Every structure is written in structure tokens, then in C-alpha cells.
Amino acid sequence: MNNVLIYTENFDGKFKKSIYEIASYGSEIARQLGGEPIAISLGEVAEEELKSLGNYGISKVLTAAGETFKTLQNRAYTAAIAQAAQQENAGVIIFSASNTAKAIAPRVSVKLKAGMVFAATGLPSNLNPFTVPKKVFHGKAFADVVVNSERKIISLSQNSFGVKEHPAEVTIEALQVEAAAPANTRVTDTQKASGKMLLNDAEIIVSGGRGMKSADNWQPIEELAAILGAATACSRPVSDEGWRPHAEHVGQTGKIVAPNLYFALGISGAIQHLAGVSSSKVIVAINTDKDAPIFQAADYGIVGDVQKVLPQLNEAFRKFKAEN
Amino acid sequence: MNFDYTEEQLMIKQAARDFARKLEADVIERDRTATYPTAHVKEMAELGFLGMMIDPKYGGGGMDSLSYTLAIEEISKIDSSVAVIMSVHNSLVSYGLEKYGTEEQRQKYLPRMATGEHIGAFLLSEPEAGSDATSQKTLAEDKGDHYVLNGTKNWITSADHSSVYIVIAQTHPEKKHHGINALIVDRHSPGITLGAHEDKMGMRSSDTHSVMFTDVKVPKENRLGEDGFGFAFAMKALEAGRIGIAAQATGIAAGAYERALQYSRERKAFGRLISEHQAIAFKLAEMYLKIENARNLVHKAAWLKDTNKPYSLAGSMAKLYAADIAMEVTTEAVQIHGGYGYVKEYHVERLMREAKLTQIYEGTSEIQKIVISRSLLKHK
Amino acid sequence: MKILVCISNVPDTTTRIKLSGDQNAIDLSSVQWIINPWDELALTRALELKEASGGSISSVSIIHVGNAGSDATLRKALAIGADDAIRVDAAPTDAYAVAHEIAEAIKDKNYDMILCGIESSDYNGSAMGGMLAEFLNMESVSSVSKLEIEGDELKLNREIAGGFEVVSATAPVVVIVQKGIALEPRIPSMRGIMMARKKPLEVVAATGAEALTEFVHYTPPQPKAACKMIDADNPAELVNLLHNEAKII
Numbered sequence: 037m038n039n040v041l042i043y044t045e046n047f048d049g050k051f052k053k054s055i056y057e058i059a060s061y062g063s064e065i066a067r068q069l070g071g072e073p074i075a076i077s078l079g080e081v082a083e084e085e086l087k088s089l090g091n092y093g094i095s096k097v098l099t100a101a102g103e104t105f106k107t108l109q110n111r112a113y114t115a116a117i118a119q120a121a122q123q124e125n126a127g128v129i130i131f132s133a134s135n136t137a138k139a140i141a142p143r144v145s146v147k148l149k150a151g152m153v154f155a156a157t158g159l160p161s162n163l164n165p166f167t168v169p170k171k172v173f174h175g176k177a178f179a180d181v182v183v184n185s186e187r188k189i190i191s192l193s194q195n196s197f198g199v200k201e202h203p204a205e206v207t208i209e210a211l212q213v214e215a216a217a218p219a220n221t222r223v224t225d226t227q228k229a230s231g232k233m234l235l236n237d238a239e240i241i242v243s244g245g246r247g248m249k250s251a252d253n254w255q256p257i258e259e260l261a262a263i264l265g266a267a268t269a270c271s272r273p274v275s276d277e278g279w280r281p282h283a284e285h286v287g288q289t290g291k292i293v294a295p296n297l298y299f300a301l302g303i304s305g306a307i308q309h310l311a312g313v314s315s316s317k318v319i320v321a322i323n324t325d326k327d328a329p330i331f332q333a334a335d336y337g338i339v340g341d342v343q344k345v346l347p348q349l350n351e352a353f354r355k356f357k358a359e360n
Numbered sequence: 361m362n363f364d365y366t367e368e369q370l371m372i373k374q375a376a377r378d379f380a381r382k383l384e385a386d387v388i389e390r391d392r393t394a395t396y397p398t399a400h401v402k403e404m405a406e407l408g409f410l411g412m413m414i415d416p417k418y419g420g421g422g423m424d425s426l427s428y429t430l431a432i433e434e435i436s437k438i439d440s441s442v443a444v445i446m447s448v449h450n451s452l453v454s455y456g457l458e459k460y461g462t463e464e465q466r467q468k469y470l471p472r473m474a475t476g477e478h479i480g481a482f483l484l485s486e487p488e489a490g491s492d493a494t495s496q497k498t499l500a501e502d503k504g505d506h507y508v509l510n511g512t513k514n515w516i517t518s519a520d521h522s523s524v525y526i527v528i529a530q531t532h533p534e535k536k537h538h539g540i541n542a543l544i545v546d547r548h549s550p551g552i553t554l555g556a557h558e559d560k561m562g563m564r565s566s567d568t569h570s571v572m573f574t575d576v577k578v579p580k581e582n583r584l585g586e587d588g589f590g591f592a593f594a595m596k597a598l599e600a601g602r603i604g605i606a607a608q609a610t611g612i613a614a615g616a617y618e619r620a621l622q623y624s625r626e627r628k629a630f631g632r633l634i635s636e637h638q639a640i641a642f643k644l645a646e647m648y649l650k651i652e653n654a655r656n657l658v659h660k661a662a663w664l665k666d667t668n669k670p671y672s673l674a675g676s677m678a679k680l681y682a683a684d685i686a687m688e689v690t691t692e693a694v695q696i697h698g699g700y701g702y703v704k705e706y707h708v709e710r711l712m713r714e715a716k717l718t719q720i721y722e723g724t725s726e727i728q729k730i731v732i733s734r735s736l737l738k739h740k
Numbered sequence: 741m742k743i744l745v746c747i748s749n750v751p752d753t754t755t756r757i758k759l760s761g762d763q764n765a766i767d768l769s770s771v772q773w774i775i776n777p778w779d780e781l782a783l784t785r786a787l788e789l790k791e792a793s794g795g796s797i798s799s800v801s802i803i804h805v806g807n808a809g810s811d812a813t814l815r816k817a818l819a820i821g822a823d824d825a826i827r828v829d830a831a832p833t834d835a836y837a838v839a840h841e842i843a844e845a846i847k848d849k850n851y852d853m854i855l856c857g858i859e860s861s862d863y864n865g866s867a868m869g870g871m872l873a874e875f876l877n878m879e880s881v882s883s884v885s886k887l888e889i890e891g892d893e894l895k896l897n898r899e900i901a902g903g904f905e906v907v908s909a910t911a912p913v914v915v916i917v918q919k920g921i922a923l924e925p926r927i928p929s930m931r932g933i934m935m936a937r938k939k940p941l942e943v944v945a946a947t948g949a950e951a952l953t954e955f956v957h958y959t960p961p962q963p964k965a966a967c968k969m970i971d972a973d974n975p976a977e978l979v980n981l982l983h984n985e986a987k988i989i
Binding site for chain 3 (some may be wrong): 047107108110111114133134135136137138139140141142143145146147149150151152153154155167170171172173174175176177178179180181182183184185191194195196198219220221222223224225226227228240264296297317318320321331332334335336337338339340341344345348349351352353355356360
Binding site for chain 2 (some may be wrong): 811812815816819927928929930931932933934936937
């Protein structure tokens with residue numbers, strides 16, 4: 037059971053960076069165990085795309101497609117992954133910690149009686165006992181988790197290992213899955229990139245303050261939000277001035293938010309404001325005043341006029357997004 | 361002795377805290393514009409805070425006084441205007457009706473007091489009789505099957521937004537305070553007019569008016585207790601009310617302290633957090649000690665009331681002490697905030713203004729000293 | 741229709757996390773316990789659906805695996821409006837054991853819909869709901885941000901990368917919910933708190949389900965580093981740092 041099975045989810049037939057990351061991660065664990073890193077892909081993915089997994093150390097890709105795998109049906113996906121793990125003698129099964137992993141990894145865990153670590157933050161620190169690091173209490177502490185079962189499941193937090201090229205010869209095999217029992221759930225509609233991101237749901241928030249000078253200057257903020265799939269917000273003076281709707285006001289008396297990434301643009305960082313955003317994982321501040329309190333709370337700062345810096349920053353993000 | 365809260369008391373305290381958090385969103389604006397918290401009072405009613413001590417058989421929550429003080433304290437940490445509406449309704453009007461009303465009166469009023477459909481107001485103070493409640497000028501003339509009310513009442517909390525008044529008025533002037541009656545009066549009775557909305561220093565979101573009575577007819581069955589019971593009734597109601605005001609003052613102090621504590625952990629001066637400066641740290645220690653003392657006095661008074669023991673002395677001590685320390689603690693909280701403390705956005709200046717009223721209403725600090733000293737001196 | 745909501749008891753999210761001296765445990769001595777926020781939203785939605793159902797939803801029950809120390813949290817859930825509670829009397833060791841215990845406790849109770857929060861705010865495992873569904877061999881829908889009932893069908897929005905899927909489901913089903921499912925948690929009313937005294941809180945013996953994982957050691961996060969300043973003429977450097985150092989984009 038030294039092999040490692042990696043569930044390589046596709047998005048409209050393509051693999052994202054997070055999938056190449058778990059391919060890299062799974063390959064590394066297979067190397068440590070002296071086993072083989074095997075990917076499983078469910079749903080229609082072109083052969084060339086499947087072969088791209090070989091760049092990250094994957095030596096074999098199992099694939100199954102067809103009606104069953106057109107949309108996420110938890111039981112059918114669970115059965116296929118569990119079957120592949122058993123068939124390939126995989127002792128470790130890897131997911132990327134996405135919504136899909138939340139849906140199926142726990143089910144695979146029960147099906148195979150395999151202990152699971154969700155949102156692992158790195159490689160196992162020890163193979164015996166099998167010990168995996170993760171964050172707990174939303175980052176207020178780190179924990180080492182020992183998995184005592186024979187099989188193990190790891191869902192890896194995005195961007196915690198990185199993509200590592202390690203070209204390997206890759207073969208593609210069809211996985212013969214048994215017909216799944218009819219599900220009592222079905223997808224009736226799919227809506228992507230719909231509407232405006234809600235503030236409390238947003239993982240990234242772009243927020244503007246009095247330093248934006250006027251309601252007419254919000255376009256670059258909207259633009260940055262669009263590039264990053266972020267929500268827009270503002271500080272209290274901005275909503276008081278009526279530049280932005282009150283619903284966007286973030287701070288102690290407005291909305292309390294905790295995104296992964298918070299941009300404070302032209303916001304000085306009054307305590308009231310900080311109280312509403314201090315749980316953000318990373319804070320970026322742009323302000324003309326180098327002594328502004330926002331820089332005490334921020335992780336990354338630029339001293340400068342946000343009106344001048346923001347367009348250049350947007351350009352840099354656009355370039356980054358195009359490349360990733 | 362047991363200082364532990366019950367599971368239920370903790371749940372009530374938390375519920376009040378969660379409710380109070382919602383008050384924060386518009387408390388500054390309502391204070392500035394002296395706007396009545398209509399939506400918040402509605403939610404307070406839905407959550408049952410307006411009937412929390414009323415017997416469940418009349419639709420109330422049947423909670424004890426200690427639970428009530430916990431709720432008042434939590435709400436007062438954020439917004440004393442809402443707390444005073446709750447306090448007058450609960451511990452003066454509902455309490456008075458339930459304790460001294462006839463079964464008919466209870467049936468008629470309490471279920472709707474419990475749901476907040478009726479809000480209560482308590483009309484005792486007069487232009488020339490504030491603390492000295494014995495010299496009531498408002499007359500309730502006995503006309504056989506009804507009374508006729510004439511006179512003016514001052515400083516009436518919820519005067520406009522309430523529907524049930526309890527009016528203290530003189531029926532037999534020759535009997536002095538033994539001639540006073542307490543009457544349940546429909547706020548919309550013909551002959552009732554309101555004076556202007558008082559432009560108060562603090563608790564500006566609660567509505568306070570003078571109320572004028574001109575030949576207002578009140579049915580006899582609306583009298584609370586026997587003929588001439590009104591003064592004793594008022595004193596009993598105020599005795600109970602004091603515990604609520606003491607809890608309110610404790611809450612104001614605790615709210616200011618919590619804000620000062622948080623500010624001192626965030627604000628830097630001379631390269632260090634101000635909480636690391638002894639001048640500030642010692643202030644916090646003294647504030648905390650005063651609040652804890654006040655809370656213990658409040659809890660003891662509530663406990664005495666809940667166990668049916670005399671609580672007049674304890675209630676007065678709690679009210680006197682809590683009101684005085686609320687003034688001291690809020691002043692220090694403003695000081696800790698420096699310039700920020702003097703502007704509205706940081707709340708503590710408002711808490712300081714609110715604290716002042718607790719030294720004045722429902723028996724001034726001076727009156728409490730009279731109550732306390734008389735109680736001490738009556739025993740040899 | 742009978743709804744079950746799974747409740748986890750977690751430290752208040754504003755709690756400062758303290759580690760024991762040897763760092764092998766989290767010091768929970770002065771922690772205030774609350775209903776896991778996602779579970780609380782699940783309960784809120786279940787109650788909204790029940791109230792709007794005109795009687796077709798007969799009950800909203802809650803279940804929890806924990807010791808007697810959790811009873812205050814369960815009472816709060818009852819005060820908010822759950823009809824009855826089951827506590828499986830065992831320390832919650834890991835998600836696998838908790839799911840196993842719940843499955844054993846309810847396997848004969850025929851709940852039509854089981855609601856779980858997407859994660860717990862303490863160990864952030866995102867596992868229990870899916871595991872429970874597999875133990876019960878029930879279909880599950882995860883990352884649900886909207887839940888409506890239309891006749892015999894459930895209409896769910898399942899969040900996916902960049903949008904959502906609309907899913908139709910019929911009972912029985914496990915629904916694993918996230919933010920958006922309900923506006924805000926309910927505050928228990930005084931009446932609710934009073935009624936909670938009389939609602940059933942059944943304590944059932946655990947089956948001794950085995951855990952597969954174990955938290956053995958903790959480390960505190962690094963103290964916040966000073967703000968890293970980037971030259972205003974080089975915003976690309978900010979992008980680079982966010983990607984490669986903060987690993988946030």
C-alpha cells in the first residue's frame with residue numbers, strides 16, 4: 037500500500053494550478069513511501085490535458101467519463117475513487133481542499149476506513165506514525181495530526197506546497213466503474229460568475245477609503261475586484277459621504293469581515309475600521325501617510341497616492357491572472 | 361453562598377448581549393437625532409425582554425430579578441435609552457400591576473404588557489414634586505364610579521410611545537400622602553396632552569415628555585389597591601425599579617470600561633501600547649474593581665428580592681453606588697480615549713452623558729442616602 | 741418531514757487560543773462554549789423552513805456527541821427553537837468517530853433531512869457531514885448556500901468555483917450548509933429559554949466508535965511581522981509577494 041492516489045478534479049475539462057500542486061505533492065509523498073503516484077480523473081478530459089499531469093511526477097492516470105460523471109454525484113464519485121484506491125493499492129489518497137473535496141473526501145474516508153486530514157498545510161512531518169500539519173481555529177494555532185488508520189486521506193490547502201515540475205512517463209488507463217445507483221439529487225442548472233460577490237462570502241475584499249477622494253474614482257477599485265473575483269467595500273466616511281452604499285461599509289459599526297485578503301486603499305485605519313477587518317488573513321494597505329495606523333495592521337504596504345498606484349497594480353494583477 | 365449563574369441566567373445574559381450588539385449600528389445616530397428606537401423595541405418585545413419577569417400564566421417569561429439585572433446590564437453597555445424603556449416597563453409598571461393589581465387588572469393588562477403590545481409609563485414626578493413624592497399636586501377627584509384627573513406630570517419616560525400609564529395622584533389632600541391613589545390610565549384618553557419632547561443631555565433616544573391631564577375620566581376599577589394606597593404603591597414600585605436602574609448604571613460603567621480596555625490594547629503612545637503605561641493600567645484596575653462592587657450590590661439586592669426578603673436598603677445602596685461609579689468610570693473611559701473620547705464615534709462620551717441621569721432619576725443619589733441613613737438609624 | 745441538525749460545541753470564536761504548557765493540548769479552562777456558527781445557521785434555516793411549512797415539517801431535532809459539559813449549548817439550541825435533543829455521551833475524538841456515533845444513534849429514526857455545518861470553527865475539519873452521509877448510505881449535497889422546499893423536492897444552491905449549481909433533491913438527504921444559508925443566527929427569546937427547560941434532552945450511551953486521527957501537538961502562529969513595505973513604483977512586487985510569500989493568490 038505504498039502507492040499514492042491523487043484525485044485530479046477538472047474544471048470544464050481543464051486542470052487548475054491547485055491540481056498540479058497536489059500532483060506535485062502526491063508525487064513527493066509517493067517518493068518518500070517508495071510507491072507510485074497515480075492520478076484519477078473523473079469526467080471528460082482530453083488526453084493531452086491528462087498527460088500534462090506527467091509534468092508533475094504522475095506515472096499513471098486512471099480515467100472514467102460518461103453521464104455519471106458529468107456533474108458531481110457524491111456517491112458515484114466516492115465509489116469510483118474508493119475503487120481506484122483499492123485496485124491500485126493506494127495507501128494515501130490526496131485531494132485539493134476545495135468544495136469538491138469537502139463533498140467527497142469524507143465519504144471516501146468512511147468507505148475505506150481511512151483517517152482524513154482536511155486542509156493540510158504541508159508534507160507529512162513523519163511517515164510512522166503518519167503525521168500531517170494543519171491549521172486549527174482558523175489559523176490561531178497549528179496542529180500535528182496523526183492518522184492511525186492503514187489508509188490515509190489528505191486534503192491539501194491551496195498554495196501550501198507549490199507546483200513542482202518533475203517530468204515522468206505517464207500512461208493513461210480507463211477505470212472500469214460499476215454503474216452507480218440512481219441518485220436522488222440532480223443538478224438542474226449551473227450559474228457561473230453570476231452577479232456581484234457578496235461581502236461576507238468574499239475571500240478577497242477590495243476596500244476604499246477617504247483617500248479615494250470622490251465617488252467618481254471608484255472605477256479602478258471595481259476593476260481590481262473584477263480581476264481577483266473580489267467584493268468591494270468601503271470605510272465609514274465613504275458611506276457617510278454617500279460615495280458608496282451603506283451595505284459596503286466595513287468596520288465595527290458596519291460589517292465585520294474576515295477574508296483571506298483585504299485591500300485597504302486610501303484607508304487610514306481608525307480603530308473602528310480595524311476592528312471590522314483585523315481577522316483578515318492578509319492585509320494590504322496603500323496610503324499616502326506613512327504613519328497611518330493601517331500600516332500597523334497591514335502585512336504589506338505601499339506608501340503612495342492610491343490614485344496613481346492602483347492602475348499600475350491592476351495591470352500587474354491582470355498579467356498575473358493571465359499567467360496563472 | 362453561591363456566586364455561579366445558572367445555565368439559564370447565562371443564556372439570558374448572552375441573549376441580551378447579542379440583542380445589544382444590534383443596537384450599536386444606529387445608537388449614535390439615534391442619540392444625535394433623539395429618535396425613538398421603534399424597531400429595536402419591537403425586537404425587544406419579540407425576544408420577550410418586555411415580559412421577562414411576568415408570570416408565565418400571563419404570557420411572561422417568569423424569570424427572576426437576577427436574570428433581569430443581567431439583561432439590563434448587557435443592554436445598558438451599549439444603549440441606555442433602550443434599557444430605560446425596558447426598565448420602566450418591567451420593573452415599575454408591569455411589576456406594580458402584577459404585584460398590586462386585582463386578578464381582573466392583571467388579566468386585562470399583563471398579557472399585552474408581556475408581548476410589548478402595551479408599553480408602560482410611570483407618572484409620578486411633577487414640576488414641583490420630583491424627589492418629594494408626598495406633595496402630589498395632580499388631583500384625582502372621586503366622582504363615585506370614576507375619578508377625574510387634573511394636573512401635570514414631568515419627566516415621563518415613554519410618554520408618547522406607551523399605551524398604559526400608571527398615574528400617581530392626590531384624591532384626599534387633607535390626608536396628605538395617605539390620600540394618594542395609583543390609577544391605570546389609557547394613554548389615549550380624552551384630555552391627555554403631551555408637552556414638548558425634552559431635549560435631554562443623554563438617553564436621548566428614549567422619549568421624555570411632560571404630560572397634562574385636563575378632566576380625564578378614569579374608571580374606579582382602574583385604581584390599584586385600596587383607596588389611599590397610591591403613595592405606598594409608588595414607593596414599592598420605585599424600590600423594585602431601583603434595582604433595574606442600579607443594573608443599568610453598572611452596565612453603563614461596564615460598557616465604558618470594555619471600550620477603554622480595548623482601546624488601551626490598540627492605541628500606542630511613546631512606542632508602547634497605552635495599556636502598558638502604569639497610569640492607564642491602574643485606571644483600568646480601579647474601574648474594574650468599582651464595577652465588580654456595583655455588580656455585587658445589584659446581585660445581592662436582586663437575590664434578596666427573589667428570595668422574598670426586604671431589599672429596600674440593598675436596592676438603595678446598589679443604586680447609589682452604581683450610579684456614582686458609573687459617572688466616575690465613564691469619565692475615566694473618556695480620559696483613556698483622550699481626544700477620541702470626546703468625539704461621538706467612540707461612544708464613551710455618550711456613556712458619560714447617560715451615566716449622569718442614573719444619579720438623578722428614580723431617586724437622586726441624595727434621596728438614596730436618606731433612605732440608607734434612615735434605615736440605619738431606625739434601629740437602636 | 742423530520743429534520744435533524746447536527747450540533748458541535750466549540751469555543752467562542754473570539755476566544756484567544758492558549759496552549760497547555762507542553763503544547764500537546766489546547767487549554768480550554770477559561771473558554772466560553774457556543775454552538776458551532778455553521779451549525780447554528782443550519783438550525784436557523786431548519787426552523788425557518790419548519791415555520792413556513794404549515795405543519796408539513798413536524799419536528800426539528802438536534803444531535804450532539806459530547807459529555808455533560810455540552811448541555812448548556814444544547815439547551816441554547818432548544819431555546820432557539822429545536823424541538824428535542826439527543827446527546828451521545830462520549831468525548832468527541834475525531835470526525836470519523838462522531839459521525840459513526842451519530843449514525844448509530846439515529847439509524848432507526850428515519851429523518852428525512854439531516855443538516856450539518858460545513859465545518860467546525862475549532863478543528864476546521866469539514867468532514868463530519870459527508871462521513872455521516874456515507875455511514876448512513878444517504879445522498880449528500882455539500883457547500884449549500886441556499887435551501888428551499890418546493891412540494892416534495894428540495895431546491896439547493898451548491899457553491900462551486902466561480903458560481904453555483906442548482907440541485908434538486910428528494911428525501912432522505914444530508915445537506916451540508918455554509919454561509920448564506922440563513923441571514924443571521926437567532927437570539928433565543930425569553931419564552932424560548934423558559935420552554936427549553938421542559939424540552940426533551942435525551943442522553944444515549946455511546947457505542948465506543950473508534951477514531952482514526954489524533955491531534956498530538958500544537959504550535960502557536962508566528963507573531964505578526966512588521967508590515968513589509970513595497971516601493972510605490974513596483975506594484976508587481978506586491979503581486980509576487982502575495983503569490984509566493986503569502987500564498988494567498
